[in-house]
Amino acid sequence: MIIAALVLFGVYMLLGFGIRTWVQLRHTGDSGFRGISGHPGDPEWRAGVLFVVALLAGLLGPIAALAGLDAVAVLIHPAIQAGGMALALIGITATVLTQVAMGTSWRIGVDDTERTELVTTGPFALVRNPIFTAMAITGIGLVLMVPNAVALAGAGLLLVALHLQVRVVEEPYLVRTHGEDYTSYAASTGRFVPGLGQLRL
Template identity: 40%
Template structure:
């Protein structure tokens, strides 16, 4: 593993730790659960499973890569690996982790994992949410795509695909719940700000 690939593996582990710490702190400060998967009328079982598989998988793979080197380097890795991919991947992973964490912090008391009617916070329209309705997801996708560039192998490609599928499905669910709960306020926000960028 190159030093840049090692940094990319560390980035994902630091992101995961900070994501969990920030979520726990926000839940403790508000006195409510932020885990809304499994609550509400919209079935979120599939995206919840895909998120778990992708994040646990990428954390496990990053730890394995840090300890053992990239154990699955061939054959995809050898064909796609190189300094350019490592540099672009590291930049994308770093920017994605930063955007996702900044967006999570910026949501404050509106931070939720999943969506359930009657349990949503207010719409956040400032900071990264002035440019994207889903900057946390945009950041997470950037993180995973950066990892796929820096550590190109079938496992990382599969984990990135699982995350993309989870994000796609979950955003559709959250949009329906937000529109049902917030009505015209959300419809106005939806017209003013794009889903992704």
């Protein structure tokens, strides 16, 4: 299961970041990569750094298992590992599909000088951040495949990082860029889960 987790992590990074960036570059002439927002020490910068660290931590769980770190005993069960693999596969697939639904508006990071189309259809009609929801599902699935302390800490970091990235970076940018169009959309659409986290006007 450790090797399977490493393979799925590699597929996830390849599809969700590598190939997606290549597709964006081919279709628009722009990679869509905007990097970490803000200046060192700013809340936006800290959120971005934590996001990168959390992604890397997803790799450290299986590596720690290969190095001999034991799994958390209560989570060692074939059904849990199989369920984790299913969740990871669902999350990877959902990540790719939601990125496709975002079209040429897809970006990694934000640039205050640029205005992209506000996408509110497809999976974005259900939640405002379906890519991040899919990433969280993937992360949880990978942890359940190799449930050691390092993997669990990485999953916790990922959930915190996704929340901060949305609250500190993405949402303020969208409010500044799209104004009432975004606030009206956000008031009726959940942040990560349908019906939860609507923006209060």
